[in-house]
Amino acid sequence: MAQSPDLDRRQFVTIVTAVLGSIMGAVVGLPAIGYLISPALAQRSKEAWIPLGVLDNYSIGTPTIINFTRSKVNGWEKTVNSYGVYVYRKSQTEVLVFSNICTHLSCRVTWNDEVQEYACPCHDAHFDIDGGIVFGPPPRPLDGYETKIEDGYLFILFQEA
Amino acid sequence: MVKRLFTWLDERLGLIGIYDTVLDRKVPKVNWWFTLGSASMFLFVMQGVTGVFLTVYYVPSPDHAYDSIQYIMNGVAFGWLIRGIHHWGATLMVLVVFIHMLRTFYFAAYKYPREITWLTGVVLLLSTLGMGFTGYLLPWNQRAYWATTVGTEIPGTIPLIGDWILRIMRGGTDLSAVTLARFFSLHIWFLPATIAAMVGIHLYLVIRLGISAIPDKDD
Numbered sequence: 010m011a012q013s014p015d016l017d018r019r020q021f022v023t024i025v026t027a028v029l030g031s032i033m034g035a036v037v038g039l040p041a042i043g044y045l046i047s048p049a050l051a052q053r054s055k056e057a058w059i060p061l062g063v064l065d066n067y068s069i070g071t072p073t074i075i076n077f078t079r080s081k082v083n084g085w086e087k088t089v090n091s092y093g094v095y096v097y098r099k100s101q102t103e104v105l106v107f108s109n110i111c112t113h114l115s116c117r118v119t120w121n122d123e124v125q126e127y128a129c130p131c132h133d134a135h136f137d138i139d140g141g142i143v144f145g146p147p148p149r150p151l152d153g154y155e156t157k158i159e160d161g162y163l164f165i166l167f168q169e170a
Numbered sequence: 171m172v173k174r175l176f177t178w179l180d181e182r183l184g185l186i187g188i189y190d191t192v193l194d195r196k197v198p199k200v201n202w203w204f205t206l207g208s209a210s211m212f213l214f215v216m217q218g219v220t221g222v223f224l225t226v227y228y229v230p231s232p233d234h235a236y237d238s239i240q241y242i243m244n245g246v247a248f249g250w251l252i253r254g255i256h257h258w259g260a261t262l263m264v265l266v267v268f269i270h271m272l273r274t275f276y277f278a279a280y281k282y283p284r285e286i287t288w289l290t291g292v293v294l295l296l297s298t299l300g301m302g303f304t305g306y307l308l309p310w311n312q313r314a315y316w317a318t319t320v321g322t323e324i325p326g327t328i329p330l331i332g333d334w335i336l337r338i339m340r341g342g343t344d345l346s347a348v349t350l351a352r353f354f355s356l357h358i359w360f361l362p363a364t365i366a367a368m369v370g371i372h373l374y375l376v377i378r379l380g381i382s383a384i385p386d387k388d389d
Binding site: 037040041043044045047048084085086 | 219220223226227229234237238240241245246247248249251252255
């Protein structure tokens with residue numbers, strides 16, 4: 010075939026196919042990436058004040074476990090998660106609230122009255138009554154909650170992950 | 171550099187040979203009706219790709235099917251686009267495959283030596299309709315539920331074996347979780363596998379035998 014300076018039929022079809030194909034690929038392909046990763050990007054960090062009942066119901070000097078549940082919608086399903094916290098009333102007005110989740114690997118700690126420490130059953134971590142590390146592998150003290158007392162009721166500031 | 175890489179690959183893979191055989195084969199003078207086979211295959215690939223993406227979030231269980239689709243439509247970025255393409259592509263594919271069959275029939279392209287191409291085409295058309303039928307149930311809304319109720323009742327009216335067929339289709343007497351699961355399985359495994367295999371044979375035969383010209387007065 011004689012070389013003409015203009016596009017021949019084949020070249021034209023090749024270019025049109027490549028351009029249209031690229032546009033169609035991009036129009037479907039780029040949203041598809043967003044489709045796959047969008048649940049990971051959804052930041053739904055929520056805060057809530059959780060009521061833990063009348064403050065005077067907690068005895069002074071001994072940590073008391075109390076459980077509450079929070080429901081969360083993940084995609085098409087509603088999950089109810091249970092949480093446990095230790096309420097430690099130091100004095101008439103001073104109160105500390107700790108999560109019972111061990112800061113090491115998320116096992117649940119329990120208050121041991123005999124040694125006056127929180128103990129984790131998984132790797133024998135011990136925390137003192139103020140949440141500080143006594144011994145064991147945890148990287149940081151027990152996580153505490155911000156507290157407030159309104160009309161004699163105790164509340165904690167719960168941060169949803 | 172690119173040219174050397176291409177030459178290296180071509181020497182081992184025979185890329186130019188594939189191109190010449192598959193895309194550069196000789197065709198008689200034809201018209202736009204002869205593009206419908208390629209269009210069908212394009213739509214099949216499109217349905218396959220969007221379908222794979224839908225399975226990321228869709229759950230084939232009566233508890234979650236409807237809610238998971240609500241999540242795809244409203245919760246996930248561009249979920250409406252992926253599902254929209256799958257939804258409209260399905261309708262379009264049935265239409266295109268059917269018109270492709272009509273063209274083959276009216277132009278007598280099913281005759282010797284292309285009978286097996288036609289027969290695989292029959293399986294492809296029926297499988298495409300099967301994809302439409304099984305996919306229709308998956309949203310698990312009122313329309314899906316009742317369409318499948320009626321759609322399984324119809325073969326149920328066949329004398330003697332009707333009830334047996336209905337039970338096999340539903341996986342029991344009722345339209346239930348079992349029905350949804352088997353329709354889903356047919357929709358994403360059995361039927362696509364059948365279609366892919368048949369497309370392979372169909373295309374091989376098209377390449378091997380070439381396509382027939384539009385018949386003239388003397389044919």
